[in-house]
Amino acid sequence: MLIVQKYGGTSVGSAARIRRCCRRIAQTVAAGHQVVAVVSAMGRTTDRLIGLAHQVSSAPPARELDMLVANGETITAPLVAMCLQDRGLPAVSLSGPQAGVLTSNHHSRARIQEVRPTRVLEALDQGRVPVVAGFQGATEDFEITTLGRGGSDTTAVALAAALGADVCEILTDVDGIMTADPRVVPEARLLGHVTYEEMLELASVGAKVMHPRAVEIGELYGVPIHVRSSFHPRPGTMIVSQVPMENRKRVRGVAQDLDVAKVTVLGVPDRPGVAAAVFEPLAEAQISADVIVQNVSTQGHTDLTFTVAEADLERSLALVGPAAARVGAAGVSHSAGLAKVSIVGTGMLGTPGIASRMFRALADAGINIEMISTSEIRITCIVERGGAAAAVRALHRAFELDQVALAPA
């Protein structure tokens, strides 16, 4: 098999950890596979570089910040390559540009436009392990760019797609995707498989294992993604298009997000363009409005509610207030200290009774629901933050997630 293995910042956080990663790469090669390694910056390197930037500049320009932080990954890659060679395994490090990662010119949040993996393929042909610096690329003009959040995951999956790799392994500091946060639900189980869609819903509501961008690329190009621990060899969670039938439960997991505030625009006139007028200023300010709910209107007016990260609440109110006045809304109310609790699962679609079972479980646990929002594979309730843990536990129990089949060892 051709396997792309991505090692995150914690996994390569010290010389000793780099040696452990290399042992794993060597074991994978010894098992008869071809390996392409994609590596992140060591531990806090990126933060240290950004700290230096802020010591010399009050507002470091994105282009120079990219030039600076890209060094984090180009430090790790040669260290891994020389460590592999020290083990007798031929290897060669490649920067993102050398590996053919071609991006847009949006510094600090560039999008991969194409991967031209000529040198990666050459190295594989020569029996060498290519060690690619993640998170970075170059424009056609050879300007260095970085990919923003989740960038190394994105490099790994995009490279796996370009190479037609059999699997992209994301080696991380957790065992895989769990049915719930094990710190909240001690009986949480590891999921053997999830679909790309489920992973996207789980990630976007708080399971911060992998960035949604990388999952989307995986789905688009059909790259099987294996999220697993870099600390032990046991299988983790496969992210695939179709979950094997025997593993199916209607509800696959319970996700939580404890950083939620809500804003309600009251008495909004029921006419076209109102929602756009409210959300455009937020988008321009790079504030992500998450759950958005608008009820049917009564007497030509309705209420429009959305959630934001609590840190964005003040800025949101400053923007939404004037926008609400302009569209003739009656006013704006808000509250903080909320949480989002979601059940996720492709099998929910077309299965009657899932929602009512969720609401009943929360009611029996004495938890009040402030807002409800649903997608085809997710039902989200906004609750008081103080009740979130109890809500997650109640839902985990109600949907019998402690009885999920374990991944084959």
Add this chain to the structure above:
Amino acid sequence: MLIVQKYGGTSVGSAARIRRCCRRIAQTVAAGHQVVAVVSAMGRTTDRLIGLAHQVSSAPPARELDMLVANGETITAPLVAMCLQDRGLPAVSLSGPQAGVLTSNHHSRARIQEVRPTRVLEALDQGRVPVVAGFQGATEDFEITTLGRGGSDTTAVALAAALGADVCEILTDVDGIMTADPRVVPEARLLGHVTYEEMLELASVGAKVMHPRAVEIGELYGVPIHVRSSFHPRPGTMIVSQVPMENRKRVRGVAQDLDVAKVTVLGVPDRPGVAAAVFEPLAEAQISADVIVQNVSTQGHTDLTFTVAEADLERSLALVGPAAARVGAAGVSHSAGLAKVSIVGTGMLGTPGIASRMFRALADAGINIEMISTSEIRITCIVERGGAAAAVRALHRAFELDQVALAPA
């Protein structure tokens, strides 16, 4: 004027020092000049990266070591560029490859083959200060290389040559080139001018301000080099082809090298190929034999003496012993604890009495001369290390170097 300014590792060793360098660049621009900055890695960064390499590899391959240590300079360059922008001065950082530094493929000791400064010129045309990462380049195949010792000086002078710059300033932690080491000779004076040749002799015998490679490129392309302090604005030493006549002294400076051992091959047969047989094994082992002296032969045999750095003595003896036996020499003797004391000056050539004045000064100071070697612009004596400081002081006095005209303030 178009000025290339090179800032060394000490000058950019912290955020505060980077800000100070940027103040200086801004002042130079404000004075009406165009500036291209060339920067080294911050302080001990390179050593730290090499330390990491040795933690993961017993013998880091040169290609990967180049990929690794090149990050030192590509960290400094964007920090300097963003700091300049923070001061309101448009700037753009460029890696060595981006700046068009094309090198041979000899990793860790690549030679610059050509500089194609298209992007540097573009930046200047746009009124921006190009900040170039020194010490690094790329081959035609886009393999990252480093230039070895003195690499950033070499980048700066080569770039100045390619740009046709008016001067290349080497900003460093000393005031310039002194008539002698001021720690040994308190009355040592700063030289306003030296020739490229004098600088090469001064550098090779112990004045470690600038690497000979960079001086050679300066001489080849006629780039005036200004070695000056990064800590104050006073002029330092101009390295040029011709020293102004009014500044001339026959002897320009006294150099010392305290790390000297000597090896003598005794009773060498006087026939072709003997010296080659002795020195080839040293060259293969990368041991630099410095002063080499062979006297006229008597009765078909002679003695061949050379000096090496004391740290190389053991290895030298191990190589020279068998070589001496092969050519039928009588034996090998050696001694350590020596020093090299040289007087340097273009004006010495064709001036009678300089050598005898040197030997008289040493004799009057009670210092025994173990070996003598001369070039057209240098006379070197090997003396006991314990007497080296006294020798330097005696020579400085004998040639009235404390009366050198100061550089114009």
